[in-house]
Structure formats: structure tokens, C-alpha cells
Amino acid sequence: MNRDPEHGSGSHHSHSQQDGLHGDKIQAGGSMDENHGHHPGHGTQDSQAGHAGHEGHGQLAGEKRTAEVQVEWISNPVTIETNKEAEILLEIKDTAGQAVEGFSVVHEKEMHLLAIKKDLSVFLHLHPAYLGKGRFQVKTTFPKAGRYKLYADFLPEGVNQQLASHELVVTGAESNEEIDADKVLKKRVDDLEIELILPEAKVNEHLKLIFALSDRDGSPITELEPYLGSAGHVVIVSEDMKEFLHVHPADEYTKGPEVEYMTSFPRKGLYKIWGQFKYKEKLYTAPFVIEVQE
16 A cells, blocks of 8 residues: 655536446547546545636636645556556545535536646546545546556535645556647647647736537537536646646637637646537547646
8 A cells, every 4th residue: 555645625527426437538639438446555645735726717726725624545456457457446535534524616526636647748637436435436448557646636525625735657568758839729639629828828928718619510519518528628737747627718608609718827837638518429639738938
């Protein structure tokens, strides 16, 4: 059993689903396939600073605040292998070591768990099941070997939104991809075209991020379906993985063709942005890399 604590609190959102372990697994740049998984290994990390705005507003925040809860991470098996099912367990306790038992439901889940490979080439959006007495559990597989950072986003009753993080290593033949800013912010994801429209990104400026969606013929998408109770979800991570944001649209109920978000960036550098949208019962994940200037 491995335990490495990490700390922090933030203003984020969480979600609740207790009917079965499953996660929406997305390799960056693709559509979703549902994955059901379990394994234990251990690590402890207290909850870290992180901040994601509700109502579509969010400012990236790094690991800076004092923890309001403690998070113990357990992975089974302890040594996780590529493409083999693993179980991730999280135990949430207060600063006195007592189990935290009440969690608020935000956007249909009590917890979001984001697993991102250090080169930002893999993005998994999972939803652990709440087992009671502060314990969450999810099973998944990791498609590539290497070091991953996991971010658990949840809202215990009576305290601020929490963002806890943890690192784990997936064994196997490892390769790392270069992280470069996209020259064109338009991606074909299966049968959709998804464009990210934003002004030049500068440090500490409030920016409007707009995702414009169309089909393969160029016709605007006007019948987006709710994904976890929202028109879309966006996750943003800095290249060094110290800045994290999970944010929802300004208009949660828009059906397209544009979905708008607001955010700001605290430091210059490269950031990867994943936009997630559901259309005709299929989840689409569009990745973009931008560079933020001084």
C-alpha cells in the first residue's frame, strides 16, 4: 500500500452516480467508449488547490491552498499495467482523520476523476461510485504506459469544492509525445468539426472560449444533448500540470452550434484544452493546445 498525501481546496464541481462503476474513457482526441473498471494500489494525497467556476466561469488555480480534507488513494493492483483493468479507490477524511460522509451532487455526479498522462496525450474522464463512509471506487484501463496525474474533483458538504491530485505510473513500453501549440484551432473528431474560437490568450485576462460545432458537411449542430446535465464540459491543464480547471458553459442549456466558456490563465506557457460534447448519444472530445503570452 502506497500513500502519498497532497493537499488543497478549491471551487469546483462534482457529480453523483452510484449505480455501478464506470468511467467515460477518452484518449485525447477521440470519442468516448464506456469503460468499467476496478483495481487497487495505494497512494495518499491530500486535497489540493484547484478552482473551477460554476455557471461557466473559471480561473485556473494551482496547488496552493491548505487542505480541508485528506484523501487516501489506493490502486489495485499496486503495479498497474497498460491496457489491464485497474481499480482506483479514494478515501476522503476530514483533518481529524474521520470519514467524510456527505457529498453534494453537481452535474449529476458526486465526483469527477480526471486521469491525464504527463505528456498530455491521454485524457480519461471517470466517475467513481460512492460506496459510503467517504469511499469512492472506479475501475478503468490506461491505454499508454508512463506517469499519470489524477485529479479528483468533489464537493463535501459544509466545505469548499475540493481538488485532490495523485500521481501513478503505468508500466509498459513508454513513449512521450511533444506538446506543441496548435497552428489551427479546428479539429475533425469522427464525424464532427469542432473549432475553438478565442482571442490571443494573455496572462490574467478574462477570456471567452467559444466552441463552434458542425457536421462533416459544414452544417451547424443545433441539437447538442446534455452531457452530465450540461451542454458541454471543458478541462484545461498547463504543460507542467500545476494548473487545472474543470469548467462548464455560461449557458448550460444551449444546444449549439456554439458553446461559450469564460476563464483566465495565471501564468504564461502551453495549456491543453479538452472540450467534451454529446451529440446523437455519442460523446466527442476535442483537444487543443494553446500558448498563453505575458
